[in-house]
Amino acid sequence: MGLESIKNYRKYIVISLMLLVIDLICFYQGYFEKIDETFYQFLASFQSEHITMLMKTITFFGSTVGVVMVCLICCLFHFQKGLLLSIHVAIVAIMNQIIKVIVARPRPSVIHLVEENSYSFPSAHAMVSMTLFGLIAYWLYPRHRYLAILILVIPIFIGMTRIYLGVHYTSDVIAGFLFSITYLSIVISLMKNHKWPSFS
Numbered sequence: 001m002g003l004e005s006i007k008n009y010r011k012y013i014v015i016s017l018m019l020l021v022i023d024l025i026c027f028y029q030g031y032f033e034k035i036d037e038t039f040y041q042f043l044a045s046f047q048s049e050h051i052t053m054l055m056k057t058i059t060f061f062g063s064t065v066g067v068v069m070v071c072l073i074c075c076l077f078h079f080q081k082g083l084l085l086s087i088h089v090a091i092v093a094i095m096n097q098i099i100k101v102i103v104a105r106p107r108p109s110v111i112h113l114v115e116e117n118s119y120s121f122p123s124a125h126a127m128v129s130m131t132l133f134g135l136i137a138y139w140l141y142p143r144h145r146y147l148a149i150l151i152l153v154i155p156i157f158i159g160m161t162r163i164y165l166g167v168h169y170t171s172d173v174i175a176g177f178l179f180s181i182t183y184l185s186i187v188i189s190l191m192k193n194h195k196w197p198s199f200s
Contacts, residue, residue, distance in 0.1 A: 013189055016182040023171075023178050027121075032171035040110065043164040052113055055161040059114070062125030062158040067093075067132055074136065085135055092131040092183055096124045099179070105172070113165040123168045126176030129155035134184050155180075 026032055060066045067089060075082030097118075105121035118124075133154045141148040159177060162168035 010189065012185045016185045020178040020182050023175055027171050027175065036169040036171055039170040040163055055164050056114060058157050059125060059161040059165060061154065062129040067128055070132060081139060088135060088187060089128055089132050092180060093124065093128050096122060096127045107167055108169055110166040112167050114167060116167045120168055121172045122175035122179055123159065123162050123172040125162050126155065126159040126173040127180045129158045130177050130180035131184060134180065138188055
């Protein structure tokens with residue numbers, strides 16, 4: 001990989017880290033409180049039996065069972081990439097649980113449309129699904145650009161379902177995305193620099 005490409009990926013790492021730091025500062029300063037309340041009220045205004053069923057279906061793909069299922073399907077198509085994907089997803093899932101325990105933020109005090117017992121920040125569904133589908137999109141992008149872009153939409157919808165279902169604040173979801181994007185920017189940079197296997 002050329003020197004210019006290495007610099008570009010380092011730039012992405014710096015940008016993602018900066019956004020993550022800004023997000024965490026805003027979170028601890030309480031700047032997200034109004035956004036959390038407003039966006040939940042907006043999504044909750046669409047609540048109905050059919051939409052809730054759709055949201056539960058979408059959110060399944062960010063659950064443990066859904067993520068494992070996608071990883072297994074990827075292994076069937078390309079075992080090495082599927083295995084590597086599974087490893088990165090597992091690393092991010094462990095990181096998420098550690099952060100949850102450190103921050104110890106309670107779930108939103110609204111009606112929960114699905115049962116959740118762990119802490120709220122950051123959203124595991126958002127963080128893990130962004131890693132899962134983000135890495136798949138990265139591998140697909142050179143040959144299937146439009147499909148890769150469509151796949152990147154999946155974690156965004158999963159994140160929105162968590163807010164709609166009342167089990168996460170908007171700030172939980174944003175933080176989950178940013179933690180994952182920062183992780184991916186580092187991992188992809190290492191792959192491009194041939195310091196981490198990519199099986200491209």
